[in-house]
Amino acid sequence: MSKPSIKKGIDFIKAQIDAPVASFFSSCVHCGLCAEACLFYTESGDPKYTPINKVEPMRRIWEQEYTMLGKLKSALGLTKPVDEETFKKWETMVYDGCSLCGRCSVVCPVGNDISGMVRKIREGFAAAGYAPPDLIGATQRAVEIGSPMGVKLPAVKAQLRHLEEDTGLKVTLDEKGAEYMVLLSSMEIMNFPEYLEAIARIMKQAGKTWTIASTAFEATNSGIQIGVSDLAKVIVSRIVDAAEELGVKTVISPECGHAYTAVRWEGPNLIGRPYKFEVKHILEVLDEFTKAGLIRTEGMEESRLTYHDPCQIARKGGIVEEPRRLLNQIASNFVEMSDAGAMNWCCSGGGGVSANERAEEIKLTAFNRKKSQLDALKVDTLVTACANCRLTLEEGLEHNGMDIPVVGLTEMVAEHLVEEESVS
């Protein structure tokens, strides 16, 4: 990242104002529905967290620079210019008080993609030097080391040795011509290594060849979270280069919400061309394997359980039915939360919020929405498909004295695999 400045921040915001953004600002009817859809507003009650207010600096720049009335108002000194004070004041609203969950965009009656605009305004804040230090550090590590948490290849190799010794399943790095290239998130490598074991067992039963790229094992993209497209492009390019070099047909995005958005949806736009391979979320792959009879499960979870839809996977990714089909195969007492599926409520830790230590208080306040949903259901187990959601949920539950185990869906499916040789 080059040296930040306020001028650069304003220029970056200007550069993000395209026709859709201009039409969004023109068409906002100030109805307030976005506020009621945002857990940072509903749980804190603080109007500053109203989604459309989070992009107010961008609206001001649009009005002052690109509208006749705005230009006139500026000339007469009737509008507040966007300056250092503005960046200082809005930084926590833009980063700490928004998980980019996209619920505001879905409820907007005129179709404004407010969440998308928050993502865009972050470009300007990062360029102005008003971004959370934790996210800056994570992005630097992602670019320099390849992982926002500083995970290096020896750590992945150590886990693969662990996997092989415990299960007898061998995973080959950089295997050319493998059908699938599996990506991992640093969170899975560091905190939830059971995910890798689950993948190995599932792939073995499905009879599929797979590999991990030594140059691109990391799926997450903190360039997206902080809002620096140039860096996001560098990170996604590693995955594209590795997948094309290895000649894989499909890249599997792990149980990580924003990683899926980054590689599946933003990636081709960032590199400026379509991929030569497919990108699928692990839940899509599991669903395909199940439908094709490549994996078979046995036994049912009997505890009362529910599923938390990760925003980037369900609302933004459209993966809503797949986890339900999988759960209905292995759980006899699966119940839905209110607003399940595409209208789910965020765990409160997405979009870089959980990586941003100073956002802890507002994150736990926003978690009260999930707490209410869970209080109403009285479940014994909570299942999800995002490592970041998982830890945010665990922390929120612990903070509220709620004893509910949180389990990854891929691991749960692997636990129920019929123990036999490949059925393919």
Add this chain to the structure above:
Amino acid sequence: MNTISSDMEFRQALEALSLEQQRYVGARFVTNVLSLSEDARLQQVVEAATSEGDLESAFKIAKRASLEAHTRCGTEGDWNDQAGYFVARGVEAIVEPQIRTAGKNPAWKAAMQCRMARTCLASESDEDTHDLETGAQYQLLNDYLEKVNNP
């Protein structure tokens, strides 16, 4: 009695134990890696698991310890600290209430977490310390079974 020398035998032997025995053996596995954590609360939990201690309170302490020890998303990880996280997860496994475990063997779960704790130490290099822990666990179980079968 045959000496345990593979994970299959190891797991079968653990499955044959009662829940109390599984907790006890799990506590021995955890004790073997306890020095990798600086959290003094974990020792108390291990003691509760092997005595008539309050398992419910012990579980709450262990759960809090493992949550506090995890690496937050996006923060720079330290594999030595991360070893402590897996030790805490191992400790959590041996005092986890039965309603949460759904019949899963606490000793096996603890064993896996302890091996991960040891693996963490090798994560900055290509050094392989994993099988040392596996061997140590076989030995601990062999010793225990020997004692139980030949009191």
